[in-house]
Amino acid sequence: MDERELLQAIGRMMDDKLSPIGTQLGKVESRLGYVETRLGGMESRLGNVETRLDRMDLRLDGVETRMDLVETRLGNVQTQLGNLDARVGGVEAEVGTVGARIDRMEDDVKEIRRDVKKVAWQVDTLYGWVDEVDLRSKNTREIVENLPLAK
Numbered sequence: 001m002d003e004r005e006l007l008q009a010i011g012r013m014m015d016d017k018l019s020p021i022g023t024q025l026g027k028v029e030s031r032l033g034y035v036e037t038r039l040g041g042m043e044s045r046l047g048n049v050e051t052r053l054d055r056m057d058l059r060l061d062g063v064e065t066r067m068d069l070v071e072t073r074l075g076n077v078q079t080q081l082g083n084l085d086a087r088v089g090g091v092e093a094e095v096g097t098v099g100a101r102i103d104r105m106e107d108d109v110k111e112i113r114r115d116v117k118k119v120a121w122q123v124d125t126l127y128g129w130v131d132e133v134d135l136r137s138k139n140t141r142e143i144v145e146n147l148p149l150a151k
Helices: 003-079 081-145
Strands: none
Touching: 003 081
16 A cells, blocks of 8 residues: 555544544534524523513603692692692502502513513523533544544
8 A cells, every 4th residue: 555545544544533523523513593583582581671670660650640640639639628628639540550450560570570580590501512512522522532543
């Protein structure tokens, strides 16, 4: 066997050894791309949740402003004893409406908190996947470095 045939045989042997590693590396890179895509989606959803929280804060400020108006109206009602019955009925209706809005907002806040917990769990899972992909990449790198033909 001459030198050329020997080099061709070594080349085929290296291709046979490195082909599965290249395939595995391609799968790892594909999985990493998938994880990065999912992470981007999760970050987007987290941004949406934060936006909803900001809107809820604005709504709560509006409710507090309305509550201040209701308190002012109650003070006026107490000073005007002649119109007490008519004004108290209107204020009670407004307070009931505000209470219902607050109850709905509390339900929305609970739902947002559940969503945030879900997103946090999903982010933790994604970080676990990234760690696993990183570990697999490291193991693949060590296998390639320790191949007898690589030296």
